[in-house]
Structures are given as structure tokens and as C-alpha cells.
Amino acid sequence: MSKVIKLNETLKREVNNHDNNDDLKLTIAKLNSHVLMTRKERIADITDVTAWDMVIIGGGITGTGILKLACQMGLKVLLLEQKDFAWGSSSRSSKMVHGGLRYMAQGQVALTRESVVERQRLLKEGQPLVTKQSFVLSHYKKAFPGPWLFNRLLSCYDFIAGEKQHKFWPKSSYLSLAPQVAEHDLLGGTQFFDALTEDARLVQRLIQESLQLGGQALNYAQVTTLDINAADNQLSVLLEDQKQRLIINAKVVVNACGAWTNLLQINQDKQANISKKPPVNMRPLRGSHLVIANWRLPVASVISVQHAQDKRPVQIYPWQNVTIVGTTDVEHHDDMALEAKISQSEFDYLLATIEQQFPHAQITKDDIISTFAGVRPVTTTNDSLAPSKEKRDHHIAKHQGVFTVTGGKLTTFRLIAQQVLTMVCQQLTVNDKTNALVLTDALNIASQQPILSQYTGAESLAFSHDIEQQILACYGELSAAFVHASEKTDCQPIRYSRHLWAELVWSVKFEQVQHLDDLLLRRTRLGNVLPEGARDLIPQVKALCSPYLTWSxxxxxxxxxxYLALWQCSYSLPQGETSSI
Known part of the structure; x- marks a missing residue:
């Protein structure tokens, strides 16, 4: 179980810096020392632990979901991420918390059922970070799917959710719901509901709430080798600056590296015989997206489009005050150590989607603000299967004290965490039947608690509705601390984005920012939603954040x-590469 955390020197400094504000001192004092630690203090605290109950490798949605649930159980748990938190798939997904309607159409009913149940739970527990979102699909003469068939499918979908959430709108009414869609042969459209989130912020919420509970997490800490022994597992961890290597012991290790699962070197015994067989048959699949100014392509609902080229569903949807178009589904053969990026053919494919559904908008490449591409952690038994036909089920495998979890969806991260921890509890209590009951009860209690903690203040945060919702979404139970730690004048939006100037300061102080891209592409989305990666704002960002960073x-x-080189390579328009769709 987690040791009692003492108030460290960082916390004392934060409190003493605000002698003239008793409310602020009280609010800051409520933050756990694990939230307030400098990187040096964090590393020292981690190395001070003789053996962890569990070490999680991978700082995406799967790993951080396991971290949060384990912390709610009271386990002594550490998460290690080789790059930045949410660097991989979990900052570059389509942001959809959905039941997987197309998976139901493909016969994956169990996956759809799990996803719908988890979506409903996240909508209840995760607002306003997870929000209900209208989706619409246009129906055209002699085009699949027709209104009758699609609404029958939605009836099954809504049955799982326990409420009817779909309706067919005839053409005259539908054009008010989805203006400017292609009208030739239009019959009308069907409206249904799923949900959207901010994926990288969801990861940060889980991390910060885990730290608040006494867990630990460290980014830019690469596990280079993992020795599986009869007793504790031993991990060798290389920190990014390559000046320090940590040796960490853990009773249980969880490999939650997603698409990077097979890159982890596992030594099978003390003689360090490296296994030649990969843990899973991983098939990395890339999904790419376009970002467009919402004034050029305004949409209130998610517009689902059956692409004319291959009949795949592609979405055009509102997110973070811009419009997103995605996603593709192609093989990813590039170096997994590098940022994924859109290909020219994917770019053309997505532009064709817009032209198909919104021909009068006349969107061209000059209207694209940025792009982003993520790699899905899909496992396969048949590499010849079309990428979009691959199943999105998750898999959990155990080898001695190492659990490997692969596949899955953003929507089901809590369920995956629960299933992993059920197996972990069995491993931890192999020789301790008394502790078995304690851990089982702890898991049952934790699984009934919300995976995201809510702000419980009795009063409003005293901001406009939009700003208040942004704060609550980003910080949850820490919202009051965020407000008190920020000057109210700083809690204003940056340009047309949803992000607030005060978020930048909070991030560099409390969210382990090590690089500028951590700040502009994951702690905030300024690099995604503002032109040229927010290049012209960098001087202001530097002036605001410099006092809280040790950078020369x-x-x-x-x-x-x-940052600018990275943005140009992986987040701008493609540089003429080709790839098959």
C-alpha cells in the first residue's frame, strides 16, 4: 500500500510564496507532494522505493487508466513513459468516445456492448471533459445504407444504451441540421448520439489524479531492459539526458506500450536470454486527420460520410473550435520512434471526403491549418485482412510477472484497467491468501468509484460558462487549485482556441513539461488549432513560462x-510522399 506522503520542500516553497493569500495557501497545501515535485525530486522519490507493487510501462490512455484504478485501490504503483505522456496514439486519436456502430455492423456485438456501456459511464462521470455529441448520416437514393436499415441498426445500438437516441429527418428538416451538405438525390438524414473528448487531456487528468492519490509517473524514462525473475522483476530505465540510469524493482510489470509493445526487450532469466518471439502479432495502422478553421467549414454535428472510394465511414466534426476531418486506416511502415505523419494520398483522400459531402464549400489545401496522424495498436491473426476490417478487441497476456495488454479502444480504457488489475491481484496474492481478500475488496470498491474525479465546490468558479467548462474539463477536482494559483486576468482564451493563458503556467509548473512540443501539442492544442503551429505566439509563451522553467x-x-522542425515534418501538409489507401 502507498506510504504516507510528507509535505516536501516544493510544497513548502509554493505555500511560502503566497504569504498574503490565505485561501491560496490552503488550496496549494491540498495538492499532494507528488503533484508538486520537481523532476529531480520525483526521480529521487522513485529511486527511494525498494520495490513497487506494480510498474506500468506506457503513458497512453491504457497505461494511465490502469495507473488511476491501481491508485484508487491503494497499490504502490509507478508509471514510466519513454517519451511524453500521450505522445503516441493517445494524443492523435479521433477523440471519439463511441460505442463503435460500425463494429456492430461487422458482427462485433460484444465489443459494441462493452463500448456503449463504458461510453454511458464516461458521460456520467467525465463531464465536461467527455461530452455528448450529435452525429448525422446523410441518405441518398440508391446509396448504402438506406434509412430503414441504418435506423434498425441504431435501434439495437440504443437498446444497449437503454434509451432511444436516434431519429430520421426528411430532407427539408435535415438541411437545417446539416446545412450545405450535397443535396443531389438527398433523401434526408439520420441523427444519433455518441461522445467526444480531448484525448491528451484525459490522459493528463488520469495522471494528475493518480499523483494526488500517492502514485508516481515519470515521462522521458525509457525501459531499456526488463529482467523477469522468480521474485521481483527488475527494470533498467534510461532517462532522456542519458546521464542517469535507474534500476527499479517491481512485483508485477504491465506492458501497456500499445503499438510499441514488441519493442520492449524482455530478458527471460538472470542469464539475460532475450526472447526472439514477440509477445503479440502487432499490426500498426495509421489514422490521419485534417484540421480546418471552423469558419471555413462550420459543423455542429459530426457528419458521417461513406467515402465514395472505398465506402469507409469518415467523419467531419467540431473539436476545440476547429473542424476535424478523419480518419484514414492504412498500414504504418515508418520508424515507430518517429512521429507519425500524414501521406499525400491520405491527404487527398480526406480532401475528397469534404468535396463529396460539402461540394459548395470549395475547400482546398490552402484551407488546412494542420494535420495529425496516430498509430493504432491493432493485433491481428491475418495480415491480409483489410485494415478497416481488423477487430479492435483488446487482449491481455501474462508471462511470469509481466502482463501485456494490447488492442482496445479509447472508450474502453477503464474496463481494460479493471480486467488487468483483476489478473494483477491474483499474481500479487499467489502466496498470500489473506491479502487476496483485501485486494479483491479494494478492486471491487475502486471499480465502483468514478474513474475521473469531479470538482465538488459548492459555488461557481466565477468565470463565463465557456471558461468555467474549460477549467472543469482540464482539471476536475483540482479546478479550485487551478483558479487560485492563477491570476484571473490570465484565465482568458488564447486567440480563438479554448485554451487559457493560465493553462500554460500550470502545465510547466505541475505537468512535467520537458520540451516545447509537450506544451503546445499535448498539454494544450495550440500547435494543432492555430496556424503555423502557433509560431507567432512563441515569444509570448516564452515570456510567460520562462520564470517557471530552468531553461537557459x-x-x-x-x-x-x-518544435518548429517537428511541426513542419509531422503536423503540416504532406511533403509529397505517397502511400496506398
Whole structure:
């Protein structure tokens, strides 16, 4: 179980810096020392632990979901991420918390049932970070699917959710719901409901709430080898600056590396005989997206389009005050150590989607603000199957003290965590039947609790509705601490984005920002939603954040060059590469 955390020197400094504000001192004092630690203090705290109950490798949605649930159980748990939290799939997904309507159409009823149940739970527990969202599908003469068939499918979908949430609208009414859609042969459209989230912020919420419960998490900490022994497992961890290597012991290790699962070197015994067989048959599949100014392509609902080329569903939807178009589903053969990026053919494919559904909008490449691409952690038994036909089920495998979890969806992260921890509890109590009952009860209690903690203040945060919702979505139970730690004048939106200036300061102080892209592409989405990756705002960001970072002027200039090169390579328009769709 987690040790009692003492108030560390960082917390004392934060409190003493605000002698003239008793409310602020009280609010800051409520933050766990694990939230307030510097990187040096965090590393020292981690190395001070003789053996962890569990170490999780991978800081995406799967790993952080396991971390949060394990912390709610009271386990002594550590999460290690080789790059930044949510760096991989979990900051570059389609942001949809959905039941997987197309999976039901493909016969994956069990997956759809799990997803719908989890979606409903997240809508109840995760607002306003997870929000209900209208979806619409246009129906055309002699085009599949027709209104009758599609609404029958939705009836099954809604039955699982326990409420009817779909309706067919004839053409005259539908054009008010989805204006400017292609009208030739239009019969009308069907409206139904799923949900959207901000995936990278969801990961951050889980991490920060885990730290609040006494867990630990460290980014830019690569597990280079993992020795599986009869007793504790031993991990060798290389920190990014390569000046320090940590040796960490754990009773149980969870490999939650997603599409990077097979890159983890596992030594089978003390003689370090490296296994030649990969844990799973991983098939990395890339999904790419376009970001467009919402004034050029305004949509209130998610517009689902059956692409004319291959009949795949592609979505055009509102997110973070911009419009997103995605996603593709193609083989990803690039170096997994590098940021995924859109290909020219994917770019053309998505532009064709817009032209198909909104011909009068006349969207061209000049209207695209940015792009992003993620890699799905899909497992396969048949590499010849079309990518969009691959199942999205998750799989959990155990080898001695190591559990490997692969596949799955953003929507089902809590369920995956629960299933992993059920197996972990069995491993931890192999020789301790008394502790078995304690852990089982702890898991049952934790599984009934919300996976996301809510702000429980009795009063409003005293901001406009939109700003208040942004704060509550990003910080949950820490919302009051965020407000008190920020000057109210700083809690204003940055340009047309939803992000607030105060978020930048909070991120560099409390969210383990190590690089400029951590701040602009994952802690906030300024690099995604503003032109040129928010290049023109960098001087203001530097002026605001410099007092809270230990970066020298040379380091700042290196970070700026690094970020701009990264954005140009992986988040701008494609540079003429080709790839088959």
C-alpha cells in the first residue's frame, strides 16, 4: 500500500510564496507532494522505493487508466513513459468516445456492448471533459445504407444504451441540421448520439489524479531492459539526458506500450536470454486527420460520410473550435520512434471526403491549418485482412510477472484497467491468501468509484460558462487549485482556441513539461488549432513560462528550433510522399 506522503520542500516553497493569500495557501497545501515535485525530486522519490507493487510501462490512455484504478485501490504503483505522456496514439486519436456502430455492423456485438456501456459511464462521470455529441448520416437514393436499415441498426445500438437516441429527418428538416451538405438525390438524414473528448487531456487528468492519490509517473524514462525473475522483476530505465540510469524493482510489470509493445526487450532469466518471439502479432495502422478553421467549414454535428472510394465511414466534426476531418486506416511502415505523419494520398483522400459531402464549400489545401496522424495498436491473426476490417478487441497476456495488454479502444480504457488489475491481484496474492481478500475488496470498491474525479465546490468558479467548462474539463477536482494559483486576468482564451493563458503556467509548473512540443501539442492544442503551429505566439509563451522553467536562453532557442522542425515534418501538409489507401 502507498506510504504516507510528507509535505516536501516544493510544497513548502509554493505555500511560502503566497504569504498574503490565505485561501491560496490552503488550496496549494491540498495538492499532494507528488503533484508538486520537481523532476529531480520525483526521480529521487522513485529511486527511494525498494520495490513497487506494480510498474506500468506506457503513458497512453491504457497505461494511465490502469495507473488511476491501481491508485484508487491503494497499490504502490509507478508509471514510466519513454517519451511524453500521450505522445503516441493517445494524443492523435479521433477523440471519439463511441460505442463503435460500425463494429456492430461487422458482427462485433460484444465489443459494441462493452463500448456503449463504458461510453454511458464516461458521460456520467467525465463531464465536461467527455461530452455528448450529435452525429448525422446523410441518405441518398440508391446509396448504402438506406434509412430503414441504418435506423434498425441504431435501434439495437440504443437498446444497449437503454434509451432511444436516434431519429430520421426528411430532407427539408435535415438541411437545417446539416446545412450545405450535397443535396443531389438527398433523401434526408439520420441523427444519433455518441461522445467526444480531448484525448491528451484525459490522459493528463488520469495522471494528475493518480499523483494526488500517492502514485508516481515519470515521462522521458525509457525501459531499456526488463529482467523477469522468480521474485521481483527488475527494470533498467534510461532517462532522456542519458546521464542517469535507474534500476527499479517491481512485483508485477504491465506492458501497456500499445503499438510499441514488441519493442520492449524482455530478458527471460538472470542469464539475460532475450526472447526472439514477440509477445503479440502487432499490426500498426495509421489514422490521419485534417484540421480546418471552423469558419471555413462550420459543423455542429459530426457528419458521417461513406467515402465514395472505398465506402469507409469518415467523419467531419467540431473539436476545440476547429473542424476535424478523419480518419484514414492504412498500414504504418515508418520508424515507430518517429512521429507519425500524414501521406499525400491520405491527404487527398480526406480532401475528397469534404468535396463529396460539402461540394459548395470549395475547400482546398490552402484551407488546412494542420494535420495529425496516430498509430493504432491493432493485433491481428491475418495480415491480409483489410485494415478497416481488423477487430479492435483488446487482449491481455501474462508471462511470469509481466502482463501485456494490447488492442482496445479509447472508450474502453477503464474496463481494460479493471480486467488487468483483476489478473494483477491474483499474481500479487499467489502466496498470500489473506491479502487476496483485501485486494479483491479494494478492486471491487475502486471499480465502483468514478474513474475521473469531479470538482465538488459548492459555488461557481466565477468565470463565463465557456471558461468555467474549460477549467472543469482540464482539471476536475483540482479546478479550485487551478483558479487560485492563477491570476484571473490570465484565465482568458488564447486567440480563438479554448485554451487559457493560465493553462500554460500550470502545465510547466505541475505537468512535467520537458520540451516545447509537450506544451503546445499535448498539454494544450495550440500547435494543432492555430496556424503555423502557433509560431507567432512563441515569444509570448516564452515570456510567460520562462520564470517557471530552468531553461537557459540557449535551451529555449534549441527547443523552438526543435518544435518548429517537428511541426513542419509531422503536423503540416504532406511533403509529397505517397502511400496506398
Amino acid at each position: 536562453e540557449k535551451k529555449w532557442q534549441e527547443e523552438i528550433r526543435r
